[in-house]
Amino acid sequence: MTSVSVRDLSAGYGPVRVLDGLDLTVPSGDLLAVLGVSGSGKTTLLRVLAGFLKPTGGEVRFGDRVVAGPGTFVPPERRRVGIVPQEGALFPHLDVSGNVGFGLPRDSQARIDEVLDMVGMREFAHARPHDLSGGQQQRVALARALAPEPEVVLLDEPFTALDATMRVRLRAEVRDLLKELGTTAVLVTHDQEEALSTADLVAVMRDGSLVQVGTPEEVYEAPIDLGVARFVGDAVELTAEPSGSGRVRCVLGEIPVRGGLASPGTVILRPEQLVLSCPVDDSAPGQGVVRETSYRGHDALLQVDLDDGTRIPVRVPGGSPPPRPGERVSVGVTGEARAFPG
Amino acid sequence: MTTQTVTRSRAKRFLGRPPRALLLAGVVTAVVSLIPLAYLIIRVAEAGLSRVIEVLLRARTLETIATSVGLVVVVVLACLVIGIPTAWLVARSNIPLRRMWLVLVALPLAIPSYVAAYAWISQFPAMSGFWAAALLLTLVSTPYVVLPVTASFRSADPALEEVARSLGRGPLRAFATTTLPQSWPAAAGGALLVALYVLSDFGAVALLRVDAFTRVIYASYRASFDRVSAAVLALVLVALAALLVMAERRIRGRTRRWRVATGTQRNPEPVALRGIARVGALAWLSVLTILALGVPLVSLVLRMLEGSRTPLVFSELIAAALTSAGVALAGAVLAVLLALPVGILAARYRTRSVRTIETASYSGHALPAVVVGLSLVFLTLAVLPGIYQTVFVLAFAYAVLFLPKAIGATRSATAAVPPVLEQTARTLGRGPLRAWSETTLRLTLPGIAAGGLLVLLTAMKELPATLMLRPTGLDTLATELWSRTEVAAYGAGAPYAIALVAIAAIPAWLLSRTMTRADADTVEP
Numbered sequence: 035m036t037s038v039s040v041r042d043l044s045a046g047y048g049p050v051r052v053l054d055g056l057d058l059t060v061p062s063g064d065l066l067a068v069l070g071v072s073g074s075g076k077t078t079l080l081r082v083l084a085g086f087l088k089p090t091g092g093e094v095r096f097g098d099r100v101v102a103g104p105g106t107f108v109p110p111e112r113r114r115v116g117i118v119p120q121e122g123a124l125f126p127h128l129d130v131s132g133n134v135g136f137g138l139p140r141d142s143q144a145r146i147d148e149v150l151d152m153v154g155m156r157e158f159a160h161a162r163p164h165d166l167s168g169g170q171q172q173r174v175a176l177a178r179a180l181a182p183e184p185e186v187v188l189l190d191e192p193f194t195a196l197d198a199t200m201r202v203r204l205r206a207e208v209r210d211l212l213k214e215l216g217t218t219a220v221l222v223t224h225d226q227e228e229a230l231s232t233a234d235l236v237a238v239m240r241d242g243s244l245v246q247v248g249t250p251e252e253v254y255e256a257p258i259d260l261g262v263a264r265f266v267g268d269a270v271e272l273t274a275e276p277s278g279s280g281r282v283r284c285v286l287g288e289i290p291v292r293g294g295l296a297s298p299g300t301v302i303l304r305p306e307q308l309v310l311s312c313p314v315d316d317s318a319p320g321q322g323v324v325r326e327t328s329y330r331g332h333d334a335l336l337q338v339d340l341d342d343g344t345r346i347p348v349r350v351p352g353g354s355p356p357p358r359p360g361e362r363v364s365v366g367v368t369g370e371a372r373a374f375p376g
Numbered sequence: 377m378t379t380q381t382v383t384r385s386r387a388k389r390f391l392g393r394p395p396r397a398l399l400l401a402g403v404v405t406a407v408v409s410l411i412p413l414a415y416l417i418i419r420v421a422e423a424g425l426s427r428v429i430e431v432l433l434r435a436r437t438l439e440t441i442a443t444s445v446g447l448v449v450v451v452v453l454a455c456l457v458i459g460i461p462t463a464w465l466v467a468r469s470n471i472p473l474r475r476m477w478l479v480l481v482a483l484p485l486a487i488p489s490y491v492a493a494y495a496w497i498s499q500f501p502a503m504s505g506f507w508a509a510a511l512l513l514t515l516v517s518t519p520y521v522v523l524p525v526t527a528s529f530r531s532a533d534p535a536l537e538e539v540a541r542s543l544g545r546g547p548l549r550a551f552a553t554t555t556l557p558q559s560w561p562a563a564a565g566g567a568l569l570v571a572l573y574v575l576s577d578f579g580a581v582a583l584l585r586v587d588a589f590t591r592v593i594y595a596s597y598r599a600s601f602d603r604v605s606a607a608v609l610a611l612v613l614v615a616l617a618a619l620l621v622m623a624e625r626r627i628r629g630r631t632r633r634w635r636v637a638t639g640t641q642r643n644p645e646p647v648a649l650r651g652i653a654r655v656g657a658l659a660w661l662s663v664l665t666i667l668a669l670g671v672p673l674v675s676l677v678l679r680m681l682e683g684s685r686t687p688l689v690f691s692e693l694i695a696a697a698l699t700s701a702g703v704a705l706a707g708a709v710l711a712v713l714l715a716l717p718v719g720i721l722a723a724r725y726r727t728r729s730v731r732t733i734e735t736a737s738y739s740g741h742a743l744p745a746v747v748v749g750l751s752l753v754f755l756t757l758a759v760l761p762g763i764y765q766t767v768f769v770l771a772f773a774y775a776v777l778f779l780p781k782a783i784g785a786t787r788s789a790t791a792a793v794p795p796v797l798e799q800t801a802r803t804l805g806r807g808p809l810r811a812w813s814e815t816t817l818r819l820t821l822p823g824i825a826a827g828g829l830l831v832l833l834t835a836m837k838e839l840p841a842t843l844m845l846r847p848t849g850l851d852t853l854a855t856e857l858w859s860r861t862e863v864a865a866y867g868a869g870a871p872y873a874i875a876l877v878a879i880a881a882i883p884a885w886l887l888s889r890t891m892t893r894a895d896a897d898t899v900e901p
Contacts, residue, residue: 086538110541111550117542123535127557136553137543182543 036097036185036218037062038083043092045082052078054242056092060235063216065209067223067233069266075242076222080188083220084117085110096185116179116187121195122171124163130174131159137182149177152211169200176208180215187212187219193228205232226266230254238262254304256292260374263302270308270346274301274373285340286367287319295373302372305349309366310336312357320365324357338365391795394725395808399733401717406736408714409776412751413614413739419754420611423604431608436592440609444588444616447510447581448571454514455570459521460563462664465657466522467529468551470646477661478526484668485519485884488837490579491873492516494857495672497583498679498866509584515668516580517573521566523891528562529555534645547647561627566891568624575617576744578840583861589613590746590840597750597844607754610747621742676877679870692856693871700852703767703842704835707774711782712828714775719786719824720816724795734783741780748773749844770845774835781834785827789820833883837876853879 043056052075060066070076081087083094085101085108093103096115101108116137124133135146150156153173163171172192179187189208193201209232212219223229229236230250237247246258257263260271274282276295281288284301286308291301322340334356336348348365350356357363394402420428431437465471466478487495492512497503532555540550578590585591589609596606649657718737721730740748752773756764763769793816801811839854846855853872860869 084538084542086541109546110538111544111546113542115542117539119535119539123533123539125536125539125554125558136540178539178543184542 036099037095038066038186038218038220039095040079040083041093041095043079043082043089043094045078045087045089047087051090052242053082053089056242056244058237058244058247060218060220062097062218063213064234065212065219065221065232066235066237067221067229068237068239069223069226069229070239071224071265074239076224076239077190078242079239080190080220080222083186084115084188085113114182114185116182116184118172118175118179118187118189118192120191121168122163122175122192124166124171124174124178126163129160129162130155130166133163133174134177134181136178142181145181149181152180153177153207167200168196169204172196172204176211180211180217185218187217189219189221191223192221194223194225201228208232230266236266238265256372257302260300260302263372263374268305268347269302270305271300271302272344272346274299274371282371282373285320285342285344286365289367290370291373292370293373295375297375299373299375302374303367305335305347307367307369307371308346308348309368310338310348310350310357311364311366312361318364320367322363322365324359324361324363327356327359329356336363338363340365391724393727394721394730398717398721399729402721402730402733402737405714405718405779406733409737409739409779411755412743412748412773412776415755416607416610416614416747416751419607419751420604423607427604428608431605432612434605437605437609437612440587440589440592441612443506443586444575444613447506447513447586447588448574450510451513451517451574452567452570454510455518455521456563456567458514458664459518459566460525460559462518462661463522463525463529465661467526468647469657470648471654471657471661474646477665480665480669481522481661482519482888483884484516485887486877486881487516487669487672488579488839488854488876488880489513489516489577490583490839490854490858490861491876491880492672493580493583494861494866494869494873495675495679497861498869499671499675501864504585506586509581509586509588512580512584513574513577517570518664518668519888520569520573520891521563523888524562524566525559527891528559532558565624565627568620568627572617572620572624572742575613575620576746578744578746579858590744593746593750594840594844597753603754606750610750613744614742614747617742617744621738676870676873679866680874682867682870692851693875696851696853696856696872697875699850700836700854701832703770703850703852704774704832704838706767706771707778707835708782708828708832710771710775711779711831712786712824714779715782715786715827716824719783720790722783722787723790737783738780740777743777745773745777745838745841746844748777749841752841753844765845765847767847767850770842770847770850773841773845774831774838777838777841778831778834781830782824782827785830786820786824789823789827790816792823793819830883830886833879836879 038058038060040056040058043053043058044051045053056079058066068076068079078087082089082102088107089102094101095103096113099108100106101113125136128136130150131143131146134149135142138145146159147156150159153176155170155173155177158166158170158174163174166174175192192208193205196204205228221229221233230253233250235247236250236253238245238253240261246253246262248256253262254266257266263269272284272286274284274291274295275298277283277288280290280294282291282295282301289301295301320340322338324336325339325345326337328335330352332352334350334352336350336356337345338348339345346365423431462481466474466481471477484492489512492515496508496512536554536558537547537550540554541547545553576590577588578594581588582591582594589612593606593609593613596602596609714737718733722734752769753764756769795816797815797819798811801815802808806814836852837854839858842852842855843858846852851859853876857869857872857876860866860872
């Protein structure tokens with residue numbers, strides 16, 4: 035069991051600096067998701083952790099062992115990391131067994147079988163990579179990475195190329211397996227749903243720096259700025275003024291905010307915090323007219339034009355017919371909003 | 377790539393059953409292109425089994441087979457031993473001027489073997505025999521190994537080597553256990569092209585006086601007394617060439633199946649060579665370039681300078697060039713017309729009959745020019761003596777020999793145009809032929825014309841079939857160079873040799889581009 039810690043890390047390609055002064059710690063046995071748009075530097079961070087790219091400054095430690103730092107650079111083959119690249123990158127000239135056994139000493143058939151059992155691919159031991167589906171290829175790639183019992187497992191957008199159903203299933207399986215083995219893991223992804231549902235910790239990256247590191251709940255419910263708030267989920271943004279004692283006034287009336295708001299600014303609410311009521315009391319705030327209804331079975335997404343002209347999305351659960359366009363509704367709020375001054 | 381996406385894209389690209397008229401035209405092409413081979417088989421069959429066996433078991437026949445096979449083995453091994461390290465240097469190391477070296481190692485493709493032989497012999501008149509031919513053929517055909525292997529080294533997914541590193545392999549072992557084994561189909565495919573080239577080559581073995589198949593067949597045709605033995609030898613040669621072509625196809629199919637992942641590819645980081653390794657690498661590439669390019673080119677220039685002392689008959693050079701171009705143009709037009717139905721069928725329909733037609737039409741690929749020449753000599757003399765040694769027969773030979781190039785061009789041009797355009801034109805009221813000519817043909821015309829040009833240029837430098845089939849008194853650039861080399865009039869040959877290198881440069885450039893694309897669809901020497 036090994037923690038991963040990164041201190042004041044900088045890295046780049048030639049004159050281009052991609053990572054700039056990064057600090058990060060992944061406690062032993064945790065799964066950290068690095069979340070960012072493409073070009074944010076998340077893959078570069080992964081390559082530095084794996085040893086494929088030499089950092090230009092700072093330090094990387096696995097446990098107590100410095101693997102990259104001033105005067106030290108441990109090459110990838112001596113780091114004891116397992117990597118699951120995008121789309122698997124299985125060795126096309128080897129069968130499944132050959133791929134999984136690649137990092138093991140000869141005569142490791144028992145270990146190969148054991149790892150293939152873990153990922154449910156034992157019966158495919160002699161299949162060729164090109165005969166496997168995308169999901170099966172990823173399972174084999176994971177088995178190959180886990181076989182030599184690495185201290186750290188690195189996953190580089192391993193689920194992106196899969197279809198939606200397979201993606202959800204496989205990431206739950208991978209998470210359970212890593213937890214069972216207690217392996218420290220870093221998952222790079224641009225998919226916020228994947229990061230929130232899979233990881234113990236989420237690190238949001240932007241322009242080569244970490245903006246926020248926290249549990250999925252913290253990142254979703256207490257985003258550090260508007261950018262993070264927008265990136266980790268759908269956000270309804272409203273202008274607001276402070277109205278004392280942890281409350282603000284906005285078009286939806288007076289609502290509670292986490293941490294209060296000292297000066298006029300923006301509050302954000304998640305669509306599931308908005309509640310519709312149909313019989314309208316004329317004096318209540320947050321009234322408007324339904325403009326569009328898109329019915330999606332398990333729920334429906336409405337666009338409501340409030341009386342002051344603001345258009346907001348509201349999610350209503352399925353089960354009963356949603357309000358039709360043209361109906362007047364009243365929008366209420368449950369829970370706390372998150373406020374950002376300025 | 378998942379199987380699902382493959383099926384979907386195939387469904388979009390390929391249509392159901394081909395129209396009957398198109399299929400019929402395709403059958404005509406297939407039959408026409410099989411004529412030389414079929415007639416050769418008929419001639420051999422007529423001679424009777426005992427006669428054939430007698431010819432086959434003659435000491436001279438066995439010697440010929442041994443010489444040809446030996447030459448193929450030596451040249452192929454040499455090309456692999458030289459080609460793979462060279463490919464690694466230009467693909468994966470940090471040697472200076474990498475792009476320039478890549479061009480330089482490809483350039484020998486532009487030197488036809490008989491031009492290379494002329495250049496070497498005129499400089500070193502004592503050169504002859506097996507080992508001289510092996511050296512020369514190795515120098516001109518190493519690019520067939522270097523280019524595809526370079527492409528496969530460069531297109532190899534660097535993630536594989538990285539994974540191997542993370543699983544405990546050092547940099548060299550990671551290369552040797554992941555990228556190298558993946559490149560073996562490219563190397564083997566290249567080696568088979570080399571083998572085919574050596575087996576079919578006439579110019580170098582004839583000028584260096586090596587009794588390989590092509591020279592022996594040509595000699596017995598010239599002596600014109602032992603026609604059966606020439607035909608039998610030709611058939612053995614075709615059988616060997618056909619084996620090579622089939623093996624090459626199988627390997628190519630495998631190369632494509634090996635590409636597992638799609639998605640974005642990064643280029644692998646070049647390996648830093650320092651000190652003695654760097655000097656050694658540059659020396660290696662320099663020696664190779666000097667032998668394969670420097671010697672022939674310097675020799676050509678020297679002969680040119682010497683030749684200028686004897687007055688160069690410019691009109692003869694121009695006349696030969698125009699004759700070459702004229703006959704080659706006729707052959708190219710015929711090849712394009714024959715290729716059209718087959719190329720369209722191959723691009724649009726995947727039925728068993730289409731595949732058969734395509735395979736038959738590609739037979740020129742496995743037919744050495746000497747064989748086509750011999751068979752057409754027999755055929756015209758026996759069946760149509762009126763057209764024996766006319767331009768028509770020569771153009772026909774060019775068309776059959778280089779039909780695969782025209783088909784390949786038509787096919788890839790057509791495959792690049794989605795059939796939905798033609799289908800839409802049909803719904804807008806065009807009949808099948810007009811719908812095709814107003815959409816697909818418009819878009820594919822440049823590609824088809826490029827295929828025709830490739831045939832034209834390749835035919836212009838063709839030697840053995842031209843020697844055997846040309847009308848008396850008709851001289852092309854290749855035959856002029858040939859006759860001057862035979863009488864050791866090296867200086868007088870130089871202008872022709874230089875013109876031939878210039879003509880060969882364009883097909884060579886196209887070929888090197890095809891071979892450096894890792895997903896190359898059709899590769900023909």
